[in-house]
Amino acid sequence: xxxxxxxxFEIYLRRFDPIAPEPMPAPELSYQSRRSLRLxxxxxxxxxxxxVVGAAILHHRGAQTVGPKxxxxxxxxxxxxxxxxLTLRRADTLLSTAPSFKTAIDxxxxxxxxxxxxxxxxxxxxxxxxxxxxx
Amino acid sequence: xxxPNPNSSEIEVLYHQYGxxxxxxxxxxxxxxxxxxxxxxxxxxxxMENGGLGRATDKKAYLFACVRNAVLNxxxxxxxxxxxxxxxxxxxxxxxxxxxxxxxxxxxxxxxEDQREVIVLHIWGELTFSQxxxxxxxxSNTAASRYRYxxxxxxxxMSAKEDSRANSGx
Numbered sequence: 001x002x003x004x005x006x007x008x009f010e011i012y013l014r015r016f017d018p019i020a021p022e023p024m025p026a027p028e029l030s031y032q033s034r035r036s037l038r039l040x041x042x043x044x045x046x047x048x049x050x051x052v053v054g055a056a057i058l059h060h061r062g063a064q065t066v067g068p069k070x071x072x073x074x075x076x077x078x079x080x081x082x083x084x085x086l087t088l089r090r091a092d093t094l095l096s097t098a099p100s101f102k103t104a105i106d107x108x109x110x111x112x113x114x115x116x117x118x119x120x121x122x123x124x125x126x127x128x129x130x131x132x133x134x135x
Numbered sequence: 136x137x138x139p140n141p142n143s144s145e146i147e148v149l150y151h152q153y154g155x156x157x158x159x160x161x162x163x164x165x166x167x168x169x170x171x172x173x174x175x176x177x178x179x180x181x182x183m184e185n186g187g188l189g190r191a192t193d194k195k196a197y198l199f200a201c202v203r204n205a206v207l208n209x210x211x212x213x214x215x216x217x218x219x220x221x222x223x224x225x226x227x228x229x230x231x232x233x234x235x236x237x238x239x240x241x242x243x244x245x246x247x248e249d250q251r252e253v254i255v256l257h258i259w260g261e262l263t264f265s266q267x268x269x270x271x272x273x274x275s276n277t278a279a280s281r282y283r284y285x286x287x288x289x290x291x292x293m294s295a296k297e298d299s300r301a302n303s304g305x
Contacts, residue, residue: 009290013258016226016239018159021175024150 146182153195156259157202159225163243163255164206168223174205196266199256203270242292250285257282 091108098104154175161171178201182188191197225243228236243251252271256262264282268275 006286006290009286010258013239013289015229016236016259018155018259019224019227021150021154021158021172024147024179025176 143183145187146179149188149194149198150179153198156255156261157198159259160199160252160255161202161206162223162225163251164203164248165209166244168225170209171206174202174209178202178205193266195260196262196270199260199262200270203252238293238296241296242289245292246285246288250281250288253278253281254285254289 094107095104264275264278267278
């Protein structure tokens, strides 16, 4: 190809279009935004730590109050537990830790009774079985 | 979160309008498409951060000056006068003549850097010699004279290459 005079050569060069750049990246966050984000992250981390510590303390106290002292004794409920209302959690603990189902039911029914329950005397099941149901 | 910049849309328009030529200019200066792209992004992100072009009257010339400064600042950190890379395309050639595109890039490569700047600024940047002179810190006459030398060299080297291609094709 014969390249003609300067003017035509300029026109020829202009036919080459420069390739477009890649799209612009998203602008970085400003310093203030970065600072507030960092502060928010710190606060969130502190809140998470506080909630974990709080949950651990509650769990520890719960384990102390609900758990039995010995496995085979009937005195698996401490006196201070008696002041607490019966909750599903406590009932569940009683059922899982009591030596027998009967003992667990007794523990639920007679929370103020400490010490072992005489056999067939104060058993909730025994009391209920003695009751006559009038139809 | 940061407030949306009211001038960001104007900056985006400028990016679309002049981005390709600015990138070519930066590529011609650095010889490295990646570094050129980085310099271009750096300039436009800075403009967004600062909220626009300020009181610049000649926006196009201002953008070329910003890109040139960004490249020069970058080049002071990383050694200057790097070899122009050959693989990356700089132009979309007419009639998909990629041989001609490569020929043009090679011809630009062998030009002295100051002449290459003037050629790119005048042909593809469409800046006047007066604007080029102001941008490069030279007189408009010097800019025009550099351009003439550069154009003659470019034409000579491209013609020689075209002739050799034509001869080898026979």
